[in-house]
Amino acid sequence: MGSHSHSDRRRFLMGGAALAGVVTGAVRSVRGQTPAPEARPRDNLAYGQPSRFDDTIRKTTGRATAISDTALMTPLQDLDGIITPSGLHFLMDHVNGVPDIDPQQHRLLIHGMVDRPLIYTMDELKRLPSVSRIYFLECNANSRPLRGPNGESVQLVHGRTSCSEWTGVLLSILLKECGVQKGASWVVAEGSDANKYTMSIPLGKAMDDILVAYAQNGEPVRPQQGYPVRLVVPGWEAIRSVKWLSRIKVVDQPYMAWHESGNNADTRPDGKGLWFRFELGPKSVITRPSGGQRLPGHGPYEITGLAWTGGGAVRKVEVSTDGGRTYKEAELQQPVHRYAHTRFRIPWKWSGEEVVLQSRCTDERGEVQPTIAEAAKNLRVTPDYFYEADHFNGIQPWKVNRDGSIQNALFL
Numbered sequence: 001m002g003s004h005s006h007s008d009r010r011r012f013l014m015g016g017a018a019l020a021g022v023v024t025g026a027v028r029s030v031r032g033q034t035p036a037p038e039a040r041p042r043d044n045l046a047y048g049q050p051s052r053f054d055d056t057i058r059k060t061t062g063r064a065t066a067i068s069d070t071a072l073m074t075p076l077q078d079l080d081g082i083i084t085p086s087g088l089h090f091l092m093d094h095v096n097g098v099p100d101i102d103p104q105q106h107r108l109l110i111h112g113m114v115d116r117p118l119i120y121t122m123d124e125l126k127r128l129p130s131v132s133r134i135y136f137l138e139c140n141a142n143s144r145p146l147r148g149p150n151g152e153s154v155q156l157v158h159g160r161t162s163c164s165e166w167t168g169v170l171l172s173i174l175l176k177e178c179g180v181q182k183g184a185s186w187v188v189a190e191g192s193d194a195n196k197y198t199m200s201i202p203l204g205k206a207m208d209d210i211l212v213a214y215a216q217n218g219e220p221v222r223p224q225q226g227y228p229v230r231l232v233v234p235g236w237e238a239i240r241s242v243k244w245l246s247r248i249k250v251v252d253q254p255y256m257a258w259h260e261s262g263n264n265a266d267t268r269p270d271g272k273g274l275w276f277r278f279e280l281g282p283k284s285v286i287t288r289p290s291g292g293q294r295l296p297g298h299g300p301y302e303i304t305g306l307a308w309t310g311g312g313a314v315r316k317v318e319v320s321t322d323g324g325r326t327y328k329e330a331e332l333q334q335p336v337h338r339y340a341h342t343r344f345r346i347p348w349k350w351s352g353e354e355v356v357l358q359s360r361c362t363d364e365r366g367e368v369q370p371t372i373a374e375a376a377k378n379l380r381v382t383p384d385y386f387y388e389a390d391h392f393n394g395i396q397p398w399k400v401n402r403d404g405s406i407q408n409a410l411f412l
């Protein structure tokens with residue numbers, strides 16, 4: 001709708017220009033900016049759409065906070081394999097919505113403590129050596145236990161994570177081209193949202209594996225995910241993965257910019273802050289069967305879900321069908337990619353009795369996903385601390401009732 005009226009207006013402008021015999025360049029110089037390019041219509045033949053019988057869609061809890069305006073969650077229960085379709089990638093935007101960026105006009109500036117500050121066009125970025133990597137993103141606020149009906153589905157509790165094949169240039173290549181100066185220790189990345197979303201990232205990570213990504217699942221990154229270019233910071237809380245990336249400043253200290261100052265610290269009840277916890281712990285969740293679903297009857301089922309970790313690769317996922325008393329190792333979909341969603345599967349037979357299903361992830365460092373009680377004990381807090389905390393990676397129990405209905409059993 002919006003793009004339709006937009007393109008009508010555009011046609012009108014161009015019609016007027018054609019009558020007056022002026023070219024686009026003249027329009028640009030008069031108006032001081034390039035008119036938005038003609039919107040290309042994309043019907044079901046030009047760009048394929050899902051079946052009209054399929055309602056696999058993102059959803060929101062409708063819960064807005066001071067810094068998060070839009071939060072749309074990935075329908076994990078409806079997806080298979082490890083790749084999230086781009087149109088179902090979760091979406092977190094802070095206050096200012098999705099900028100409408102013309103890639104021809106877009107620039108990436110790298111400056112600060114470098115020998116040669118450089119400005120890259122998109123064409124210049126695409127001439128550099130590229131890599132494609134399968135990485136998950138996960139919002140730091142994902143998996144908070146939720147009270148009430150919003151807490152019943154895997155989508156609304158755990159859907160702030162998605163996994164894509166990202167293609168782009170390693171940030172280290174750009175930084176080396178600019179020549180990082182001695183004494184530099186952080187980079188500050190800025191997006192071109194109207195509010196200049198800004199994040200500090202340690203230089204070590206920037207020189208290691210951060211991607212400056214222009215493609216997602218084989219096509220240009222979607223506008224909602226950062227078109228034409230974004231950072232993808234593997235294994236770290238997704239607030240660092242700056243979308244609509246326009247500037248990187250090399251500096252010698254973190255900046256504590258507006259968006260990060262509230263996020264860098266979780267204040268515990270004892271008043272101690274947990275500063276700069278970038279890395280996400282090992283996590284897994286059963287996506288089918290899961291909360292809100294109903295088993296049609298007893299008999300054989302497949303239990304399946306996703307596991308991931310900021311520690312690199314998932315080494316093992318175990319599944320319990322007796323509330324955590326005993327566990328059996330699930331099969332992992334191969335190959336297991338580092339910093340990617342990992343699909344696990346295990347066959348199961350439901351007897352028709354009440355059971356609690358849950359999964360537990362162990363990563364390549366040997367770190368094990370805790371129960372909520374263990375997570376609370378580790379931080380010396382009570383479990384309800386996690387209602388408002390970040391980086392919660394506790395085990396998710398789903399209770400199957402005798403009638404086949406399934407409930408979130410975390411706080412039952």
Ligand SMILES: Nc1nc2c(c(=O)[nH]1)N[C@H]1C(S)=C(S)[C@@H](COP(=O)(O)O)O[C@H]1N2
Nearest residue numbers: 090091092093094139191197225238242243
């Ligand atoms: N420029 C910009 N980058 C941003 C944000 C934003 O609002 N503006 N949101 C951040 C947050 S909080 C998250 S969780 C991730 C989410 O990425 P996605 O919306 O592509 O899933 O983007 C991060 N990068």
Ligand SMILES: [Mo]
Nearest residue numbers: 092139140239
């Ligand atoms: Mo986030």
